[in-house]
Amino acid sequence: MRMSSLKNLFVPFLRHRHLGRHFQRLILFESLMHTTVSRNMPPEQAQILVSIARHTPETVFAQLNSDPGGLSETQAEAMRAQSGFNEIEHEKPLPWWAHLWHCYCNPFSLLLTLLAVISCITGDLTATVVISIMVALATLLRFWQEVKSNKAADELKSMVSNTTSVIRKHDDDSGVLTSSRYEIPIRLLVPGDMIRLSAGDMIPADCRVLAARDLFVAQAAMTGESMPVEKAVQLHDASTMNPLELDNILFMGTNIVSGSATAIVIHTGNRTYFGALASRVVAEDRAPTSFQTGVNRVSWLLIRFMFVMAPLVLLINGFTKHDWLDAFLFALSIAVGLTPEMLPMIVTSTLAKGAVFLSRKKVIVKRLGAIQNFGAMDILCTDKTGTLTQDKIFLSHHVDVWGKMSDEVLELTYLNSYYETGLKNLLDVAVLEQKVNAQENFSKVDEIPFDFTRRRMSVVVAKEAAQHLLITKGAVDEILACCSTLKDQNGITELTPELLSRVREVTAHFNADGYRVVAVAVKTFPGEKEQYSIADESGLTLMGYVAFLDPPKESTAPALQALAAHGISVKVLTGDNELVTEKVCRDVGLPMHGVLLGGDIEGMDDETLARAIESQNIFARLTPLHKERIVAMYKRNGHVVGFMGDGINDASALRAADIGISVDTGVDIAKEAADIILLENSLMVLEEGVQEGRRTFANMLKYIKMTASSNFGNVFSVLIASAFLPFLPMLPLQLLVQNLLYDISQTAIPFDNVDSDLIQKPQRWQPADIGRFMLFFGPISSIFDVLTFAMMWFVFGAGSPEKQALFQSGWFVVGLLTQTLIVHMIRTPKIPFIQSRPAWPLMAATIIIMGTGIFLPMGPLAEYFRMEALPPLYFALLPLILLGYMVLTQLMKKWYQHYWGWQ
Known part of the structure; x- marks a missing residue:
């Protein structure tokens, strides 16, 4: 295959160190189209390859309706009408509207949209605007970040025109067919074409060697073998049944290291071995990752809680106040208050911040959820050649x-x-x-x-x-x-x-x-x-x-040590042989706990394999399907699995993993299947990614824990107040304003510091723990809400409908201040402000919102929000309530951590 412009070929790669590897892994195709999907290479195709490898050249010509002079243009066109263009199934990018819908479509965004519609119908425009802004910001932020990352990933692809040298027949002036060599685009190749290959050429289709001189082929991208393999005209072992071990068969996607060859094209497009793998990757939907599953489970936990509590509030207030319209509006406000409307935005902005951080480390994050999967990952499966090793002899x-x-x-x-x-x-x-x-x-x-x-x-x-x-x-x-x-x-x-x-x-x-x-x-x-x-x-x-x-990279050993120190087990999955793999593992200091070969895996059912992989960490002589199956079994066993690879044989495993990691020197299909692309081929960046993922998760968890417990406490307090108050404990407008101020204060959470203790171990979503946390800490705020009710009732005499504005103002301030402070109590298991200090953006947001909460009932806007000024004695007693709340919460934190730990 010839490259149309050497200048265009090498310029995009001058900033990288491994130019030789870039040359070996050049993009095969200019454009890719959708053709017939096959889940795996059909047995008949493998049998055809084995059969053709065993036949004489004359028999091969007869089977493919060709001859040493090649095909004529008429024959080639007729064959192309049957076989199609020589193009591979490609994962087409989503149109912008489908991508935007994908960014929007999650349980919380859909629920919040429903609440916004109901608020609009009932005339509550404030709630409608607030909720709509939250959903829009979360959706657009995720859309913008993913579009930006995918564009950066696309720019890694070198847009060069690829051609190959083909022998075709044509009519000369006398009408006699003669054969000549042409350079044609590889997409025009058809089965039966004769091609010439030399050192540096990418192999454009699956081919049978007809003539060869000193022919060595690098097929690490296909099989994981670090050494080039010899190819010849004759098949050395006629009993070979594995197509990848055939001596005289060349595979699309591999490249000629040295020597030259004349070959005949057997399969093109999706019928090649490469095409079968690509079709399998594109045809299958991505399995839900740990992040997606965890967020959805937490979302439905909180949504179910809202569906239980909101109707309960409606019934109690309706029967006790006999005003069902006000009761409905208040229950709707409770539903909005119970729904962590900031969750989509907090999650997205936290992940976006992580993506920006990793971009400075030369990492492209294609899918934002992969950042949290970094933090949750407890098993990293990695290819050997080019990943642990330098891919250089x-x-x-x-x-x-x-x-x-x-x-x-x-x-x-x-x-x-x-x-x-x-x-x-x-x-x-x-x-x-x-x-x-x-x-x-x-x-x-x-x-x-x-x-x-x-x-x-x-x-x-x-x-x-x-x-x-x-x-x-x-x-x-x-x-x-x-x-x-x-x-x-x-x-x-x-x-x-x-x-x-x-x-x-x-x-x-x-x-x-x-x-x-x-x-x-x-x-x-x-x-x-x-x-x-x-x-x-x-x-x-x-x-x-x-x-x-093929020696290990210098970064491999320290990176493996760092990953082990962070609770991540490393598993090596390679197509190379076990002796080479064991040598590499010894050199990088990776303890070996048994070796499992691809042949052994073939004879295991899922249950046996699921048990076997827990005690093994070296897997050799694997096919691509073996790798994918091992990853799936680890996920079934409850692990969060990362897979790092850069070859064609890694694509299906990359897609199956919770987090797929490739490098910019990897083949196209591997980069498409990956969630994260490393621009600098160093494993040390993985350790930094793990820490950033855990910081990201810790900050998201702060918001969810704080919101869940605070909201539960508020609803519990509302139920208590509704049982004995002759009026609503807080007006719907006041409740929505309180939620809005509270949400604004939490926008600084993505920038908060995280205790080093919280990033030492893998972290994942555990809805049961969040539910327990909510039920444990929620009632603590209710205790002080009840004290506030008693203070407003007995100390300030705000127990009658005429005094409800004073009562509601007093609870508004206490509720907002306790909600705002709770994040500082829950953000760390340590003593806040002393043993663990928040980042300045969070501290500044807390002070501003607390000041605003006190200003509203005391300032000129009080009448608009139907509040009234609070007496001086109130502000003398307020610090006692807040201090008591913080002290009790800190004591309960120690007790909770002792029994259930602190994720």
């Missing part, structure tokens, strides 16, 4: 035959890689990155290129004209088959069966540690020899080995 060891460090082996390997012509594979690049200048003393004589049958390559160099040195490197078994001697500290020794056994133990030790081992051998020839061939690769002397590894 490094030369780790250069040793002699017994495993001791050897500079001579490094020098020989360097000479071999340096003088190799053609494209260098990743192993050669890793060798050439070493600071060795051995080539300065040697000159190249000849080369025996690599091929898949020998699995080795040789170069011949000369230091002196009288002698040539043949240096061979390759797979251990193939090199050993050519060796008759070895060199150790004792010199050249015959390679006896006993020594051969010892050599295999050394290389097996490296393999067990997850290294890819390449053997190095030499042979000397007289200087007059001019040409060399495969026959000269015999009687070699084994010199040692070089071992390669």
Whole structure:
């Protein structure tokens, strides 16, 4: 595949460090359209791939109605009419109106809208305006923040035009069909097309290799393998049934690391393996996350409470006051007061603040609810390649035959890689990155290129004209088959069966540690020899080995330690083999509690798997569906699950998790499925995200606890007052104004400080705890409301309908001040203002609203709100009521925390 503009390709990525990885993970498609949806690759498609891999090229041509000269334009158009364009199912963004509706549609917003409509019908315009403003602000704030984040995510995509080199037939001037190579957009490819591929090309469809030279393919995005895999014309193991293990099949979405190939297109679009995964991701609705489920459960808890209490208030006041219209209006005011109308806005503004904070850490939050899921997460499932590791091959060891460090082996390997012509594979690049200048003393004589049958390559160099040195490197078994001697500290020794056994133990030790081992051998020839061939690769002397590894990122170990300290268990889910995975886990200090392989998972039912995963934390040789199933089982077991991955094989698991985390270098389908995208590929930002998520949750919980307990206490007080007062304890207008002032004071909660103790462990929504908290602390405010009733009745004589304005003014002030202070009592289990200080915005809002509450009955607006000025004695007794309320609440906090804890 050719890129139309190298400048356009690389400019968007210049600010990032891993340009090589960006190149490997370029966007495959300019535009994507909706086609037939398949939940998984159909068995017949997998059987077709296996069948085509086993057939001869002639049979493959016959099956696909093609030939070595390719298709004609007429044939291609006819095939395209059947198979469609070569495009992948894509998650289309919601239109703005649907996105706005999604931001609005939650239980509280719908309930508040209903209350606003009822208020409007009954002529209560103040309540209508207040409620409407709350709903509108919450909806628009969430809509704006998510649109902004999604736009930033879309800007990560490089809008380059992708083409591929195809061989097509056309008529020449004489009317004879001839074949030529063309560059065409990949969306125009059809099954049966012949394509040419070379290093750096993305594979545009599922293909069968027909010709190859030194072909290595990076398919980490598909399988999780960190090393490039060799592809060839012939199938080495004809019994292979797994399409991903077929040696002569290339998959859409992978890329050519080195070499070149001619291939025939088998499947395009959604019928490719990549397409099957993408279709599965797009077709399925997102499972409800922990945040969505928790908010809805808390919402319905409070709504049910309102549906019980509001009718009770209506009946008591209707029967005792005999004015059912006033009783209805007052019950409606109680319903509004009981409904935490600020909850949508508090939740949204708190999450938006978290999104702004994370954006400064180079994190794009696509879905606001993911921030709270960060805080609730207790299990992080992560891919290995490119997530824990650097996704770059490094030369780790250069040793002699017994495993001791050897500079001579490094020098020989360097000479071999340096003088190799053609494209260098990743192993050669890793060798050439070493600071060795051995080539300065040697000159190249000849080369025996690599091929898949020998699995080795040789170069011949000369230091002196009288002698040539043949240096061979390759797979251990193939090199050993050519060796008759070895060199150790004792010199050249015959390679006896006993020594051969010892050599295999050394290389097996490296393999067990997850290294890819390449053997190095030499042979000397007289200087007059001019040409060399495969026959000269015999009687070699084994010199040692070089071992390669995809090393962990520097940030991985400290990040894992930080996550563990915050109560998060890390599980590694990878398509790579278990030996490499165990090596990486040891290097990053991740304790291993057992390894479960994909083959084992296949034989487990859901119940068995759900039990098994609780005791395991390493999962290897997984398919994408294995990953998705493991995530689903952890969620079923009651965990809040995060999944971090960047490959095609991670997309379905990213979507299934409570919080999907990808990186900007990930493939498109992974970034689409993710909730959060990291612009800087460092795991340390996860730890910061967890803390921010927990701070966000703690601030949301403050409002809900405070509102639930305060509202319950108010209603309890209303029921008591309604039973013996000859008038309403507070007018509907006064109650709505009190709620409005109280709500305004809570708008500073998102900016409040959070005690460090409250972010040490995962936090999640627990409606039962909120209900208990409400029933426990609500009556405390009722105690002091009753004291206020008694004070107004007996001290100030406000017990008759003529004095109801004085009574209502007195309770208005006490109610507002206690409601405003309760957030400071509930925001921390510690002693407020002394052991835990609020942020200045919250403190300022508290002072302003308390001052406003005292001013209303004392100022010129008192008559408008049907209040009257309170006597000086009232303000002498008011501090005693407030102090008593705070002291009793603090004492009860200690008792509550002792028995039930403090989330």
